[in-house]
Amino acid sequence: MSTGRPDRKSRTAAFWRRACTALAAAVFAVTAQLPVTSAQAGPAKLHVVATTSMIADAARQVGGEEVRVRGLMGPGIDPHAYRQTRTDIAAMTRADLVLWHGLYLEAQLEEFMHKLAQRRSVVAVAESLPKDRLLRHDDYANQYDPHVWMDPQMWTGVVAAVRDALIAARPNARATFEANAARHIAEVEALAAYAADTLRSVPEQTRYLVTAHDAFNYFGRAYGFEVIGIQGISTESEAGLNRIAELVSLLVEKNVGAVFVESSVSDRNVRALIEGAAARGHKVSIGGELFSDAMGADGTYEGSYVGMLDHNVTTITHALGGTAPARSMNSRLSAGS
Ligand SMILES: [Zn+2]
Numbered sequence: 001m002s003t004g005r006p007d008r009k010s011r012t013a014a015f016w017r018r019a020c021t022a023l024a025a026a027v028f029a030v031t032a033q034l035p036v037t038s039a040q041a042g043p044a045k046l047h048v049v050a051t052t053s054m055i056a057d058a059a060r061q062v063g064g065e066e067v068r069v070r071g072l073m074g075p076g077i078d079p080h081a082y083r084q085t086r087t088d089i090a091a092m093t094r095a096d097l098v099l100w101h102g103l104y105l106e107a108q109l110e111e112f113m114h115k116l117a118q119r120r121s122v123v124a125v126a127e128s129l130p131k132d133r134l135l136r137h138d139d140y141a142n143q144y145d146p147h148v149w150m151d152p153q154m155w156t157g158v159v160a161a162v163r164d165a166l167i168a169a170r171p172n173a174r175a176t177f178e179a180n181a182a183r184h185i186a187e188v189e190a191l192a193a194y195a196a197d198t199l200r201s202v203p204e205q206t207r208y209l210v211t212a213h214d215a216f217n218y219f220g221r222a223y224g225f226e227v228i229g230i231q232g233i234s235t236e237s238e239a240g241l242n243r244i245a246e247l248v249s250l251l252v253e254k255n256v257g258a259v260f261v262e263s264s265v266s267d268r269n270v271r272a273l274i275e276g277a278a279a280r281g282h283k284v285s286i287g288g289e290l291f292s293d294a295m296g297a298d299g300t301y302e303g304s305y306v307g308m309l310d311h312n313v314t315t316i317t318h319a320l321g322g323t324a325p326a327r328s329m330n331s332r333l334s335a336g337s
Pocket residue numbers: 080147213214215233234235292293
């Protein structure tokens with residue numbers, strides 16, 4: 001029955017219709033002002049989980065606004081020993097894409113990742129590097145040395161693998177991923193050029209890089225340093241007393257004056273080395289802290305891949321008698337680095 005006047009129910013409906021139209025217009029006005037990063041971008045961000053902080057950084061650089069990246073291993077975390085937590089498992093099983101390093105770096109995650117790969121998109125980004133560019137190591141009979149990020153030129157290959165994995169997961173954002181990857185690869189190549197120039201200033205007779213564990217072989221190959229890790233390639237192995245004695249002799253013979261500690265490895269062995277050398281009348285100092293298997297604190301320059309390597313290059317150059325700008329390539333190192 002019509003009374004000629006809208007009843008209470010239809011007035012309420014009209015109110016909600018107007019409210020919804022106004023809300024839709026407001027949402028449209030807001031979204032219309034957001035930067036459009038890809039012509040056909042989907043509405044939701046691609047959820048990416050990355051194991052190491054270096055891979056998480058590459059995924060953010062390449063993914064830009066298209067992705068939301070969760071890194072599992074924060075500053076100071078050792079990937080060789082890392083085991084997945086319940087929260088990690090939940091994040092990985094829900095993610096659109098899981099990126100891990102591979103080459104047996106995340107030794108404790110290996111089994112879980114292979115299982116997860118049967119039902120989710122899981123990509124081991126370092127395993128796409130050409131095998132003839134990978135180094136072998138005495139400690140790992142049938143494995144390669146996983147620490148490829150120590151050579152920026154090698155890392156550009158990993159950035160390319162991250163780009164390809166993102167494109168496979170979200171093909172309609174290909175142009176965005178390709179542009180971002182090209183920009184980031186150019187940055188990493190600039191870093192490689194800075195490293196080559198700067199490290200060349202270190203006198204040849206002092207090009208010995210003695211560190212807590214054997215993470216710097218790719219660095220050594222790229223820049224002509226002899227690299228000596230007190231522990232083996234994985235932090236799981238213990239340095240024996242014989243190993244320490246052998247390295248003390250080497251420091252004395254080669255007159256190496258500085259050794260380095262690492263942010264993600266205990267400095268116990270480095271200190272044993274310094275004491276051993278002192279007992280033989282040879283002074284060795286700590287040349288600084290290097291980032292080996294994890295980046296610096298989130299939100300700092302050293303908490304980015306470029307910042308991490310820039311810090312290492314600059315610290316090594318200063319400690320071993322070369323010349324580098326006081327605050328590095330981008331003048332962004334924290335004071336005291
Ligand atoms: Zn390592």
